[in-house]
Amino acid sequence: MNRIILRILAQRIALSLLLLLLVSVLIFAGTQILPGDVAASILGQSATPEALANLREELGLNAPAWQRYFDWLGGLLQGDLGRSLTNGRDIGEAIGQRLSNTLFLATTAAVIAVPLAIFLGLVSVLYRDRWPDKLISALSLAAVSVPEFLIGYILMFWVGVQLGWAPSVAILNDTMTFWERLHAITLPVAVLTMVVLAHMMRMTRAAILNVMQSPYIETAELKGLGTFAVIWRHALPNAISPVVNVVMLNLAYLVVGVVVVEVVFVYPGMGQFLVDHVSKRDVPVVQACGLIFASVYILLNMVADIVSILANPRLRHPK
Amino acid sequence: MTGTLLKVRDLRIGATIYPPGAAAEDIEIVHGVSFDLERGKVLGLIGESGAGKSTIGLASLAYGRGGVRITGGEVHLNGRDILSLGPKGHRDLRGAEVSYVSQSAAASFNPSKPILQQVTEATIRHGRLSAREAEARAIDLFRQLGLPEPETIGQRYPHQVSGGQLQRCMTALALCPKPDLVVFDEPTTALDVTTQIDVLKAIKDAIAATGVAALYITHDLAVVAQVSDEIMVLRNGATVEHGTAEQIISAPQEAYTQALVSVRSTQNPARTGPATPVVEIRNVSARYKGLDADIVSDISVELVPGRTLAVVGESGSGKSTLARVLTGLLPPREGKILFEGRALAREYDARPRDDLREIQMIYQMADVAMNPRQNVGTIIGRPLEFYFGMKGSEKVRRVRELLDAIDLGAEFADRYPAELSGGQKQRVCIARALAAKPKVIICDEVTSALDPLVAEGILKLLLDLQTAEGVAYMFITHDLATVRAIADTIAVMHRGKIVRYGPKPQVLSPPFDDYTDLLLGSVPEMRIGWLEEVIARRKMESAGH
Missing domain, CATH: 1.10.3720.10 (MetI-like)
Structure with a gap:
């Protein structure tokens, strides 16, 4: 293995990691602009405004998007993909x-x-x-x-x-x-x-x-x-x-x-x-x-x- | 063993061509050629492109390149008709009894395999020698051919050795299976003159040492005179003349052979004397991005209206890089370029359109320098539109004038590049450069890809146009005969520097510097024994040092 190849390989790997980071932003942003609301869909027709607000608070949906992104990313880096909203499983x-x-x-x-x-x-x-x-x-x-x-x-x-x-x-x-x-x-x-x-x-x-x-x-x-x-x-x-x-x-x-x-x-x-x-x-x-x-x-x-x-x-x- | 090795009788070879806009058509490209080759002898096949020399050479391996088919006649090798053998018989023949050395070794070696493996492959596959014997023979051949580090050079990959070395490796590849016949197809044409001489000598010695017979194909009569016992002159697929090398060189019978022997008759007495230069290149150095050494360094030359500066040197000497600097494609690192006394912008996109118009280029490969989907009228009309805003009948009239100037008629305006011959294509490129009415034209190896007689015509045309238009030429070439023919001043480049610069008579007469001496002494001369003389003289000189 020579230096040129190592340099090119290092570049490719670094680029791939950068790309992955950008994709994570894209995925997060994409899911944010989806119509609908998890809290509303969980509660279904029985949703009262009060229950909705409580559930949102509980799920952390009220924090600004960038903060939720970094929370999510931080979890990912530690191998934590988060919890399912619907059934609470890991x-x-x-x-x-x-x-x-x-x-x-x-x-x-x-x-x-x-x-x-x-x-x-x-x-x-x-x-x-x-x-x-x-x-x-x-x-x-x-x-x-x-x-x-x-x-x-x-x-x-x-x-x-x-x-x-x-x-x-x-x-x-x-x-x-x-x-x-x-x-x-x-x-x-x-x-x-x-x-x-x-x-x-x-x-x-x-x-x-x-x-x-x-x-x-x-x-x-x-x-x-x-x-x-x-x-x-x-x-x-x-x-x-x-x-x-x-x-x-x-x-x-x-x-x-x-x-x-x-x-x-x-x-x-x-x-x-x-x-x-x-x-x-x-x-x-x-x-x-x-x-x-x-x-x-x-x-x-x-x-x-x-x-x-x-x-x-x-x-x-x-x- | 003596006797006839190869007997070719009434060989006819055909091909299918697909002319643009017409139905496919079967044509005959070799019309009944016959010759004999004795064991251990060398027959030179010589002619211009299209003469059928490579096709005949490949026919002795029972091979047709591309759509080429052998349609008639007989080729007897070692007493049997090889054309009547089946595919299996052909495979057993190729790379065993007869092998082939192509023009471009660089392209003919597989880039992804080490050299030795490729050199010994045919020998081992045909069971001519065991793997170990084949390797030992290859190393012997490497040594015999004067390759450096013969023991280990075979472990390198093709891109790791130089062009001249690779051509020797190709010769080793051909000789390794101990064939009876080797077909050398322009083996030194792609090499620099100073390299050509050594490779030529190495090939000649290897032929002598192994006692193999050879067909030596080239367009260069001076080269073939050095290695051949006999010479056969071909033209348009037919034999013009066949005789001993001595007879063809010293007493050619046919008019065509006489023209080949005396080609390069154009001599232009150098126009010297004081004149105001149109371009002054002053102390220019340049390098490509990412490199830490200059490709050209400290270059100072002048271009004078109506005169020609020939920039001569081997490949890699920086000639074309100098042209790129002048056109602004490669901004110089140091130094400056004056045009009529004022400094030109370093980069082409910072130059006003009129500055761009003043410096035009003509390239070596005319066919790739033109858009194949545009007709000649459009190609020549483009600079008229771009620089002068010409339209309609005015443009048509000017295109016609330019076509007349390059000795092609107005009817050529509707043709496409694919319908033109090599010389005609180059003429169109000249017309396109002239259309801009430039004061300077850079001609980059414009005749290198052309046959001698066609090249001669192009040089005459360029000289006539220069007299009429008063344009300055910067003529980049590796060919000293061309330099002799057309230069007024000469700059000899070597490793990015100018080693000799001045009016033609002065540059081409002694005392020489070492490099110019080597360069001038390497140009093959059309007489038998020249190669040995040069090599002997070099040996004496290096012994004297």
Whole structure:
């Protein structure tokens, strides 16, 4: 590791932290300007002006916004996500299980989708403009074009109900073994894989084809290497940077964008948790979820940046 | 072993072209070329761009670049017709029996892999040698080719070695599998003259030491004369003349070969004598942001109306940086620039539009200096509009005048850059610079990308326009023949400094400083044995020191 790389990495990490801070301001401000009032929604129709005022005082809603922001931020830095307004539970505790479920789902989907996408991208390049390439493109585009809830319901009907190969509702409980859990999430994983596959596959294909124009690819061909060796040994290592960026964006989508899929399969993850609490106007929970999603996005993009930097031989081996 | 290694008979090569606005069309680019190459001999293929020399070279690896296809004829290597082999046969051939050295080693090495791995890859994959033997051979070749630290240079990445070194590594890559034939495709064209000479010598010695046969492709007759036993002159995909190197150089039969041998006939007697300069660059130093050393330092030169200052030097000597300082793209750190006696603003955006108009530029790569989606009339008309507010018929008339001035007809106004040849593109760029009616034009390597005969035409045009318009040229080039042809005064740059400056006759006659001597002595001369003489003289000189 050399000084230039360390400096760039330090810059990236510092930038990510700054970005996270700005996002926290944005999330806080955003939830403040939402219409409605927690106290009113908790008390419902039975609210008397007096009860409302009391509850507001109790929840700390009367303090100025900036003060509440810093209280919230101070709590966050100590690992305290606050308490749910609706049921008074500790948010960190409530989210913990949900988050790990979502990560389980997303990781499983990623472990299948990323290698598959890169493999299909390589195959597409190898059979460029011939039928395997066209078939892969057509199928993956079709998969990404159909809304995920529709794919979800179709799979549920055919695979879950008609064929009975996998449970159509992905419910987890504590007594399940790892394999039982995997079996439970078969269908949501399939849906997620189909949704993110096309993007990564096409980017891999485009990035490698772009590299294939380089003179050093001709050099490799004139060494008498086979097409696959040329792609694998000479093209792919130079296409890592764009591919990693798209892979990370899709991983972030897997974590953040699973809301619809989780709702379809009644999966106990972050997405459903968020949706539930938005409808209850439980602002602290919504803020906490937003911040976690933002952190995942920023973290994965930072990883993409770092991998890109490390993949650049000019930075890794300066003159 | 002697005998015929490569036998090419009636080779025909075709390609599909896609002319703008027309249907795709199949054309023939090589029309029935035949030749033989003996084992251990070197055949030089020479011609201008489009002559088909690289295409023929690649055909001996049974390879067509891009959409190029071999459509007819036979190529026999070691007695069998390689064109009739299947893909597997072609792979077994390439990088084993025959290998290829390309023009730009910098682009032809994979940037993400260490050099040694790339040098030995074909040898190991084809099972010509074991991994360890291949590495040992590569290191031997590195040593033979005069690379520094031959034991460890292979562990470096391509960007960590210089262009000349990388070209030697490419030669090692080609020789490592002990091939019977190596195709050298312009291996020294991208190098500076002072570097070219050493690489040329290294390649020649390596050919001699390994006994490999070679096709040596270049557009530079003086270079090919140094390394070849025989020379074949090509033009538009057909053989013009084929003979021994001696015969082609000293007694060319065909008119075209004679023109190639005698190119660079333009000689412009230096116009000297006292004159009022239009631009004075005084003690200018400049550096790029973030660097802690000057790229140009303490430069003082003058530009005189109607005369040409040639700024000559190798790549990295600061020539183009000096041009950027003059145009205000790079503000100088020290010193100043006077235009007709008054100081110019340091940065271009602080200069009034009229100051910007007075200094125009013409670039090396004419095709990237023009917007491909604008036609010639729009490209030339833009400065007329921008600087003079011309519109309508007035502009059209002026564009026509300018097109006449560059010897292209008015009908060119409707054409797009893609429809022009390299020389025509450069003429359009000249017209665009002239349209601003500048007092100074900076010509940055304007003929470097052109074939000799086309370049000759461009230089003549520039000289004629200078006589007519009285404009001062700052002519940046690495090519001393061009300098001889058109300069009035010369500034020799080396490592950001001017090492020699004065009227042409004085700069080009002895006594020389060391660097100018090296530079002048490195320009290949069109006679056999020149390379050995120069190397021997250098050795004697360095032994004398």
